[in-house]
Amino acid sequence: MPVFAWTAAAAATEFYDGQQDDGYAEVAGASATPKPVGEDDTHATPHHSITQVMEGGNAAHKVSTWQCGVILFKSCFGVGILGLPFAFRNSGMVAGVLSCIFVAIMTNISTKLLVWNKRLLVKRTGKEFTSIPEMSGHLFGNKGLQVANGIILCCQLGTCIAYNIFLGVSLVAIISTLYPNPDHFIYGNSLGYNPYIFFVICQTLLFCMMAQLKDVASMAPLLMFAQVAMVTAFALIIIAGMVHPSVCDRDGSTAVFCKVHAGARWDTYPVFIGIAVFAMEGIPTVLTIENSMADPDRFEEMFDRVQFLITTVFIFFGTMGYWLYGNNTKSVITLNIPGTWGIVIKMLMVIVIFLSYPLQFMPVVEICKKWADGTGFDMLYNRTPPFVKDKGYLGRTKADFSERVKFCLTIMGVLTTGIVAISIPHFGHVLSILGSVTFSAVTFVIPPILFLRAKQGEHTVQMVMLCCFIVSMGFCITGLGLWSNVSTASVWKHKFEKSPPRVGSHEVTQAHDMYKEAEGLSRKTPQDAVAVATYGGPHAQWS
Numbered sequence: 334m335p336v337f338a339w340t341a342a343a344a345a346t347e348f349y350d351g352q353q354d355d356g357y358a359e360v361a362g363a364s365a366t367p368k369p370v371g372e373d374d375t376h377a378t379p380h381h382s383i384t385q386v387m388e389g390g391n392a393a394h395k396v397s398t399w400q401c402g403v404i405l406f407k408s409c410f411g412v413g414i415l416g417l418p419f420a421f422r423n424s425g426m427v428a429g430v431l432s433c434i435f436v437a438i439m440t441n442i443s444t445k446l447l448v449w450n451k452r453l454l455v456k457r458t459g460k461e462f463t464s465i466p467e468m469s470g471h472l473f474g475n476k477g478l479q480v481a482n483g484i485i486l487c488c489q490l491g492t493c494i495a496y497n498i499f500l501g502v503s504l505v506a507i508i509s510t511l512y513p514n515p516d517h518f519i520y521g522n523s524l525g526y527n528p529y530i531f532f533v534i535c536q537t538l539l540f541c542m543m544a545q546l547k548d549v550a551s552m553a554p555l556l557m558f559a560q561v562a563m564v565t566a567f568a569l570i571i572i573a574g575m576v577h578p579s580v581c582d583r584d585g586s587t588a589v590f591c592k593v594h595a596g597a598r599w600d601t602y603p604v605f606i607g608i609a610v611f612a613m614e615g616i617p618t619v620l621t622i623e624n625s626m627a628d629p630d631r632f633e634e635m636f637d638r639v640q641f642l643i644t645t646v647f648i649f650f651g652t653m654g655y656w657l658y659g660n661n662t663k664s665v666i667t668l669n670i671p672g673t674w675g676i677v678i679k680m681l682m683v684i685v686i687f688l689s690y691p692l693q694f695m696p697v698v699e700i701c702k703k704w705a706d707g708t709g710f711d712m713l714y715n716r717t718p719p720f721v722k723d724k725g726y727l728g729r730t731k732a733d734f735s736e737r738v739k740f741c742l743t744i745m746g747v748l749t750t751g752i753v754a755i756s757i758p759h760f761g762h763v764l765s766i767l768g769s770v771t772f773s774a775v776t777f778v779i780p781p782i783l784f785l786r787a788k789q790g791e792h793t794v795q796m797v798m799l800c801c802f803i804v805s806m807g808f809c810i811t812g813l814g815l816w817s818n819v820s821t822a823s824v825w826k827h828k829f830e831k832s833p834p835r836v837g838s839h840e841v842t843q844a845h846d847m848y849k850e851a852e853g854l855s856r857k858t859p860q861d862a863v864a865v866a867t868y869g870g871p872h873a874q875w876s
Contacts, residue, residue: 418654537751574657591659611768664761769814777807
């Protein structure tokens with residue numbers, strides 16, 4: 334199955350152009366296969382769910398350009414957008430806007446290189462290519478296939494780690510709003526446990542069961558609801574910020590629109606780049622989308638329009654989120670919404686992320702299945718003593734053995750996402766690391782390399798220089814992003830983000846009075862002011 338198919342399938346909505354019987358057997362994880370259509374079905378117009386479109390479909394059944402545009406938009410409209418306000422806080426307003434446009438342009442060029450390369454390979458071989466690993470395997474052999482699959486595996490596991498962090502932080506925030514008393518048992522102060530760790534363990538156990546679902550396509554109605562809930566939550570985040578003033582800084586100042594840093598913050602700028610690259614998470618779906626278009630020659634036109642819209646939405650949400658919450662902007666932006674509004678928005682996003690996890694994990698399941706069916710585990714089964722096989726501990730047949738190996742690998746993958754989420758519980762830095770390393774490789778490194786490999790001796794000097802520039806940019810993003818995030822102390826504190834203080838709270842009043850006192854002393858004795866202001870200045874965020 335084409336990898337990243339399930340990323341777009343997380344936006345699963347069905348397009349009905351006619352009767353529901355489209356002549357396809359809908360089997361999750363398998364390409365659709367046509368069945369004979371009788372005389373009574375000759376006037377039936379097939380419909381396609383996004384899941385079917387991402388599976389490649391049949392050459393005789395294509396979808397319109399606008400439908401593919403909707404699919405591409407939904408596949409890019411994911412959890413990464415939630416980290417953009419935090420990203421703009423780390424980059425500065427103007428630098429963030431310009432950089433977001435630059436990343437979008439480079440992503441546009443790199444994506445088109447991927448599509449052009451796919452068309453070239455199809456013309457040469459007559460075979461359809463619907464994923465990056467397929468192209469890598471054809472151009473670089475088995476090693477290329479394994480490397481591409483490994484990168485895809487890291488991308489999907491990383492996204493699931495981000496999901497785990499978001500859910501754990503959001504559930505703790507919901508409970509803290511419902512039970513504001515810090516001595517309540519849910520906080521674990523008297524029982525000696527961390528509520529974040531408790532929630533991550535619980536949801537990881539649930540995900541271990543959900544990852545075994547075989548008929549994922551049956552979740553399409555729930556995922557349609559999840560998409561509506563996500564759009565609603567994004568709108569409510571902006572509306573809530575404009576209706577209710579927030580605590581902008583550590584000095585206790587409150588306003589609807591906070592003071593923002595207009596220039597560049599070079600020390601944390603790489604954090605922004607990583608999150609911006611991650612936000613374009615749906616880009617690798619373009620191969621299957623282009624393959625499903627009734628008029629593939631219009632792909633470039635459709636892609637330009639959709640990416641312009643996506644970039645506009647990203648810049649608007651990122652700048653507005655930063656402008657509304659200032660230096661207290663959290664990487665889990667829903668933490669900035671207090672009270673009943675906050676509970677509603679957080680619950681909507683919890684539902685969205687919880688339902689999306691199995692689909693994000695599906696490529697991992699498929700890769701585990703390929704590994705379980707590979708020669709390595711075949712050799713292990715053949716060398717297993719007969720009395721062990723007779724007992725049935727590893728399965729009585731080779732198929733049973735492969736199924737159990739796949740089950741164990743899947744469980745190990747889910748548990749890995751939970752363990753990493755507990756070890757590094759900062760949502761924004763995890764997004765930035767993923768964007769800098771894995772998604773940067775998928776977006777900026779692999780496509781130009783595949784293009785140069787396929788067109789050896791046929792490309793121009795200008796195209797070679799462009800490809801080398803994009804690859805170099807990808808490696809620079811990886812290096813700077815890793816350095817900036819890993820060197821940040823908050824990544825290794827093992828502390829999850831908490832909601833900033835509410836307007837009018839004792840904590841805010843105390844901080845405001847302390848800042849005013851420091852401001853008054855600074856006019857007399859700067860040394861005393863420094864001692865008083867150690868608590869924090871006007872541009873420091875709450876811990």
